[in-house]
Amino acid sequence: MKIIISISVLLLFILQGNCQKNDTILTRSGKTIACKILEVSNDVFVFKTRSKNNWVETSIPKAEILDFKFYFLEEFKHKVDSNNVITITMKDGSSIIGSIQEINAYDIEFRNSTLGMLTIKATQIVDYLINEEGKYDSNEYWFPNPQATRHFFAPTARNLDKGEGYFRIFTFF
DSSP: OHHHHHHHHHHHHHHHHHHHTOEEEEETTSOEEEEEEEEEOSSEEEEEEEETTEEEEEEEEGGGEEEEEOHHHHHHHHHOOTTSEEEEEETTSOEEEEEEEEEOSSEEEEEETTTEEEEEEGGGEEEEEEEOSSEEETTEEEOOOTTTTBOSSSBOSSOOOTTOOOOOOOOOO
């Protein structure tokens, strides 16, 4: 019985996670479409929806759309401010490190130390990472050092943060 409940809870979380990470389109007829918006032009929205475990690419005239929301932009509004250093991964596989300055309906204003202010379309964003720790210096991001208080064989004189400690196992076969 416990196994069935555990599997059910796991499936619920998986399905809930899949449903929440969708862009949404609200049509003038009142229909809400959970999708991934691929392209926005002057007269049409192109998007992918899931139908019977297959992704189907569809388009809808812009005149039929009452409202729309990009998942990433909504998440940015709640989680990110201009002080956060963010790595954004684009459709072409490139990554840009910087900070979000402004969030608009279709795009974001992004500041990069090398390229300056960039306008990135929401349809080009694949993924992002909020770099909460670490250092952003000399046009590159330095990940936090997990061994900042240790040398190869012994601790340094740097203090550990509250609640941290060392654990070592030396076993030689």
